[in-house]
Amino acid sequence: GNSVTQMEGPVTxxxxxxxxxxxxxxxxxxxxxxxxxxxxxxxxxxLLKATKADDKGSNKGFEATxxxxxxxxxxxxxxxQVSDSAVYFCALRLQGGSEKLVFGKGTKLTVNP
Amino acid sequence: xVKVTQSSRYLVKRTGEKVFLxxxxxxxxxxxxxxxxDPGLGLRLIYFSYDVKMKEKGDIPEGYSVSxxxxxxxxxxxxxxxxxxxSMYLCASSSAGAGVADTQYFGPxxxxxxx
Numbered sequence: 001g002n003s004v005t006q007m008e009g010p011v012t013x014x015x016x017x018x019x020x021x022x023x024x025x026x027x028x029x030x031x032x033x034x035x036x037x038x039x040x041x042x043x044x045x046x047l048l049k050a051t052k053a054d055d056k057g058s059n060k061g062f063e064a065t066x067x068x069x070x071x072x073x074x075x076x077x078x079x080x081q082v083s084d085s086a087v088y089f090c091a092l093r094l095q096g097g098s099e100k101l102v103f104g105k106g107t108k109l110t111v112n113p
Numbered sequence: 114x115v116k117v118t119q120s121s122r123y124l125v126k127r128t129g130e131k132v133f134l135x136x137x138x139x140x141x142x143x144x145x146x147x148x149x150x151d152p153g154l155g156l157r158l159i160y161f162s163y164d165v166k167m168k169e170k171g172d173i174p175e176g177y178s179v180s181x182x183x184x185x186x187x188x189x190x191x192x193x194x195x196x197x198x199x200s201m202y203l204c205a206s207s208s209a210g211a212g213v214a215d216t217q218y219f220g221p222x223x224x225x226x227x228x
Contacts, residue, residue: 041221043117043203043205043219043220043221044219045219089155099144099161099209099215100146100161104155106156
């Protein structure tokens with residue numbers, strides 16, 4: 001079946017540290033891939049997405065590259081800020097199929113000043 | 114900006130009560146979704162709807178039903194609430210488009226406690 005596996009948290013970093021949150025997927029066909037972020041007390045919002053192999057999604061200093069050969073979509077940021085503290089979800093959607101998203105379990109990030 | 118609103122941020126209900134969670138979106142989206150979010154389990158899809166009066170079961174539909182009488186409104190119904198339905202409930206909507214990776218827009222969530 002289709003599934004998303006992301007690194008378990010929580011992740012705690014100091015401000016300006018480098019961030020990587022790993023995400024790998026299993027899917028039939030060629031999915032589109034997403035990172036969503038949930039700030040404390042809020043719903044999820046789209047952070048970035050990529051629709052085909054080798055695409056790079058980027059937003060707010062975050063980046064992720066769709067790697068078909070390793071079925072991965074790792075999230076990176078070169079220098080995190082306290083305001084990046086949130087829960088991050090990796091997700092996939094099958095192209096041309098159902099509108100449903102399949103989510104990973106989420107990774108909680110805490111950035112300390 | 115797309116706006117998805119949910120009727121309550123916090124709800125406390127008693128076991129056996131009938132509970133209605135309401136969701137409204139203002140972007141004329143065809144698709145609407147109900148998820149529940151639990152620690153360590155991530156988001157799990159309960160039901161979704163791709164058109165008025167249409168619905169499909171998600172991964173965990175047991176104990177829930179839904180209603181979509183108007184395009185902008187999608188209701189989640191707990192016919193007889195139980196303590197294991199204590200959770201955060203998130204509504205989302207998206208535009209339909211074959212072959213297009215459309216974004217889902219989420220509401221702020223309703224934290225339901227069943228006593």
